[in-house]
Amino acid sequence: MAGNPDVAEEAGETPEGTGGAATGEQVLSIMKTVGRRLIEPLREDDDLENFRLSIPETQTTTIDGDTGWAKRPPAVLRCPQCEEEFYHHHARDAIDCPHCVAEFDPEEFPDLELLYMTCPRCKSRMDHGQRHPKAFDVPEWASCNGCRYHWEFKHSY
Ligand SMILES: [Zn+2]
Numbered sequence: 001m002a003g004n005p006d007v008a009e010e011a012g013e014t015p016e017g018t019g020g021a022a023t024g025e026q027v028l029s030i031m032k033t034v035g036r037r038l039i040e041p042l043r044e045d046d047d048l049e050n051f052r053l054s055i056p057e058t059q060t061t062t063i064d065g066d067t068g069w070a071k072r073p074p075a076v077l078r079c080p081q082c083e084e085e086f087y088h089h090h091a092r093d094a095i096d097c098p099h100c101v102a103e104f105d106p107e108e109f110p111d112l113e114l115l116y117m118t119c120p121r122c123k124s125r126m127d128h129g130q131r132h133p134k135a136f137d138v139p140e141w142a143s144c145n146g147c148r149y150h151w152e153f154k155h156s157y
């Protein structure tokens with residue numbers, strides 16, 4: 001409450017007469033008003049919260065899978081040094097070829113040859129592709145023909 005120095009000064013100048021009782025009542029009425037203001041927005045928030053909670057349910061019925069690069073399915077890459085295939089499980093892990101000494105940062109993913117991604121549910125080989133090849137150099141979707149799991153780089157809506 002560093003707010004209003006003027007109010008503090010006026011309060012300090014009324015120690016005499018009936019001023020003291022009046023400020024006491026004022027404080028009470030202010031507290032009542034503040035109390036009402038606190039309760040009413042809380043009720044509105046309750047409704048908002050219920051509304052928000054209903055949104056994820058509709059999403060899971062329309063998208064059976066995951067979105068976002070962090071949830072990208074495990075990828076099978078070809079090592080540019082030894083030409084062997086190896087798994088890159090998580091999008092944020094270092095890319096480390098188990099067949100030779102080649103190592104890459106996760107950001108270098110687009111530089112490596114992506115052979116396919118594997119379904120995190122049923123381990124099937126997934127189809128993948130791009131929606132904006134000029135904007136992104138990484139796959140933007142992957143779809144499993146086995147269990148219908150679908151991954152999207154971004155929300156499409
Ligand atoms: Zn290698």
Ligand SMILES: [Zn+2]
Nearest residue numbers: 119122144147
């Ligand atoms: Zn699957």
